[in-house]
Amino acid sequence: MTLGRYQVKDKGEWKLDRHDPDDNSLCSDKKKAAERLRELKADLAEQQQLLYASNEYGLLLVLQAIDAGGKDGTIRHVMSGVNPQGCHVSSFKAPSAVEANHDYLWRIHHSVAARGRFVIFNRSHYEDVLVVRVHPEFLPPWAARRKNLWQERFEQINNFEKHLVENNIIIVKCFLHISKDEQRQRFERRLKDPARNWKFAAADVNERRHWDQYMEAFEDAFRHTSTDWAPWYIIPADRKWYRDLVIAELLVKTLKELKLSFPKGDAEELEKIVIPD
């Protein structure tokens, strides 16, 4: 799979509307995609074992999306099958009072993947240049007074991620890209289905009024934070099966490029071991 087409490149000129949320150009056959996903999930489970055993790299998957964009579903469909020992999901909701009194990367840093681990961020530090940008009323006064706040934050984020990558934490950032119409359909389904409407809040629906502002905030954020060390991928996400496939391909490709293997036991050392009676 040529995943490069989904990467955010030529940063200054890059536009979100270059990307079609309904794209399925790498695989148009849903049944084939399901088969391939099964293979990829087995590969992912195997690679994660190697990641854990070799203990050299950590893997951090950052998932961002608009409401109903499919973050929870992606985690359930792609990551079930991975050994939960060594895999952890951190969900970042509105910060607590204590968290809000720290810089916005404080709680994030604490949850970053350790070497040997695979951590999934369901939302992330990017909320602080996304929802907070659409709702500047959430900013504390000292931050609201800074003239270049967003530019500063983009640089802070880039430097933070560079630090992580230089310390062997691999970062994969995915935006689940759905159309405005697809969001409506998903909201309607959630309203009707009793197995879904428990997670439904009127507040989510109201955020839809800010759709255009969100898309501008996403676009600006991706332009400024798609770096060589931690590029953004725009995942076509109107079709859930295609979204899952692309993310699974991306994760497996990223891990295989690390050429992980089980560390060799020290042969001399092992030879000396005598198992007591």
Place this chain on the structure above:
Amino acid sequence: MTLGRYQVKDKGEWKLDRHDPDDNSLCSDKKKAAERLRELKADLAEQQQLLYASNEYGLLLVLQAIDAGGKDGTIRHVMSGVNPQGCHVSSFKAPSAVEANHDYLWRIHHSVAARGRFVIFNRSHYEDVLVVRVHPEFLPPWAARRKNLWQERFEQINNFEKHLVENNIIIVKCFLHISKDEQRQRFERRLKDPARNWKFAAADVNERRHWDQYMEAFEDAFRHTSTDWAPWYIIPADRKWYRDLVIAELLVKTLKELKLSFPKGDAEELEKIVIPD
């Protein structure tokens, strides 16, 4: 499955050697067990979704065993398939200097399951009445001076667990019971297999010299901490497939007894929601 036979009962008189590590009396057919495990894993994934959605109870699985007893394997075989969002494994190794300066339940409490979550303890607070009992040289002087240290700790643990259960955190405690001969065979396999010997340390093998002391410590701990609110189960673990089956049955049974369901959305509230254009 009648799992009651594996529960630690009549505490004062209970003995570990009542339990056969090679027992498979509830299912002697390995192939049938594999089929049943597949069903149970699907049930477990479904129940965990309900646990998460209903957000009423948390589930804490405590796994204890001697080295090579199969804690990691149990987690991989039984828990892969559970959505990692809502499921977390905490492994308790030798405490850090900061942790050791706190009471031994401090780090444990921090990692306990929140409501809605399923947490697996790979080792636990029980290490502080097991390995520390076999190696009293690990005790700080103030603790070594206490005359009734173990009895005090058993009561502290029982009260701590009671507190959790009264706050809707369900506790399932499993001892993976292997024979001394099975441990030898597993050590030998680990020494030979390059995919296993990375996790092999000479120190593990040496602990085998203390086998009898460990078994005494296990026996005494289970006698004193198998409570109505958090009973111990002795899982026959010489056969990995049987061990996995029994633990999966136990987890699914425990969750189904909670009669979890998706919370109902507030119908009136939902009716009022209008999705903006």
